[in-house]
Amino acid sequence: MSTPIRPDEPVLKGPQTYTSITEKVGAIAFQPNGLLWFVAFAGSLLLTLLFMAGIGELFTNGVGIWGINIPVAWGFALINYVWWIAIGMAGTFISGALYLTRQKWRSSLNRYAEAMTVFAVAVSGLFPIFHLGRPFFFYWVAFYPNRMALWPQWRSSLVWDFLAIVAYLLVSIMFWYVGMLPDLGSLRDQARTRGKQIFYGLLALGWRGEARHWKRFETLNLLLAGLAVPLVFSVHSMVALDFSEGAVPGWHSTMFPPFFVAGAFFSGFAMALVLGIPMRRWLGLGDIITPRHLDNLAKMMLAAGLFVAYNYAVEFFMAFYSGDPYEITEVKDRLVGPYAWVFWTVVFCNVLTPQWLWSPRIRRNTVALFVISLLVLIGMWFERFMLIINSLFRPYLPSSFGMFYPTVWDLIFLFGSVGLFLWLFTLFVRWLPIVATFEMRKLIHELKEPG
């Protein structure tokens, strides 16, 4: 039986020194491949290859391989897109907002959370491209001098969204990579084989840790954190505006941006837990990612979940308050329509399940936390299914009513994208510094001499 967590639970366990923390994280990058890692690598690679096969089929035969049609023209591609980009949000939030508020517990988590962001946004960005009828023309949405003398439609939320994804992906990569430079330098100096010395040496760009380096580095980190927080809110608001701009019952609402941002943090914290719990167990990071971290993440997830639940309630209220028959029909369909099972899955996963997190006992139980986080991720995927499919399948004209049935290719794209994400993550775990060791050293220094 586990005991409830104490408020003074340490953010770093055991007598840690600069050396021990450096070697512990370094050892993960230098140790031989474990069987468990290889299983994760091979399994996710297999799914990634399946994803590639799906992409090949899509590019050959077009979006008709999916279950989409009129009236439901936005299917899994859009669901997956919103789901993935949302997962990225919490990573940036952990690095940015917790840095600005000087939370000591951030240092153990920010590196892998940022990696999670970069991979999730990269995977997410693929789906709008796949969804295009002619994916090879995706760059037409960008602005560049062209022989057709055309400009993008600046008033369209799709153009805003394109710019938001591009900006978010590039800023996330910069934040992640620049923050990694000192640790890459550390790995370069720990490496004992020539190949690894060159590999990490090139990546570290010659980082020396001089006081002037650090000063610019710290200033930049602070500025990037300050930029990242509003960026996160703006990006997911743009995603929401893709829907809000459409005159579709259930979408046409000013509530969508904050609602989407809350949902993004909800699923992002869930993914941070789903990745963090196995990492801490199998990579022996229990001293660095302590129960305190899991507890804090769980609390953040609960807070975001409550906000999401509140939004569900307000959506129902607003539909009836508006008196619009189409809006009312849409929410009634949620409750008892053909997709009611989706709504009730969402309620179970996103509203009821997280209530367990009120209990400190549950927050400390890693298995329970892992299961709850998985359910939240599943629930958030179905929430996007509900928002997209349930609003589209019964448009204004009853003659246009129609159901959406996914095909096997839809499933391949969903699970394939999960595979690609996990594959990138297994490579990250193997090759790059998964904990910001320079921040941990700073933390050890601060803990030693408070004030």
Next chain:
Amino acid sequence: MAKQAQRYGCMAFFETPESLVDAVRALRQAGYASIEAYTPFPVEALDEALGLAHTGVPLATFVGGAIGFVGMLVMQYIAAVLDYPERVGGRPFASWPAFIPAALEMTFLLAAAGGVLAMLVGNRLPKFYHAVFNVERFERVSQDQFALVVRLEEGNTARLRELLQGLHALQVDEVPA
């Protein structure tokens, strides 16, 4: 003199950041102006001890962001008003509220890019060879030790060595150029 500019300087290692900071202060008082301090994590007290000036990173971030914001608004104006005016839903050509989102995203992107560029250029990175890497023990500095380098390209190091020993340096090395 036969041996000329053969040396980059003198490197001394320290156990703790505090002893490093004290040593930097003492050396500056002794009249050594060109000092570099190397640490495995940012030590704020060093900024003051070394008398480091402003970095230029905030300015570059601001300039990048300003270019992103103003540039994107100007481009949208040129595109939607001058080059290719097109009525959409009876809205004005210069419908500036709709131009804000794109300008906002480019502000974030170019501000971040400006800051990163200023950090790399200011730190002269990438730079794969540097004299300090010639000292074997320097590899500990990215892990758990603290070092300083006093630039001294010629002349006798005896006085400096003595001074550094007195400041509790663990080891003093000459850094070949």
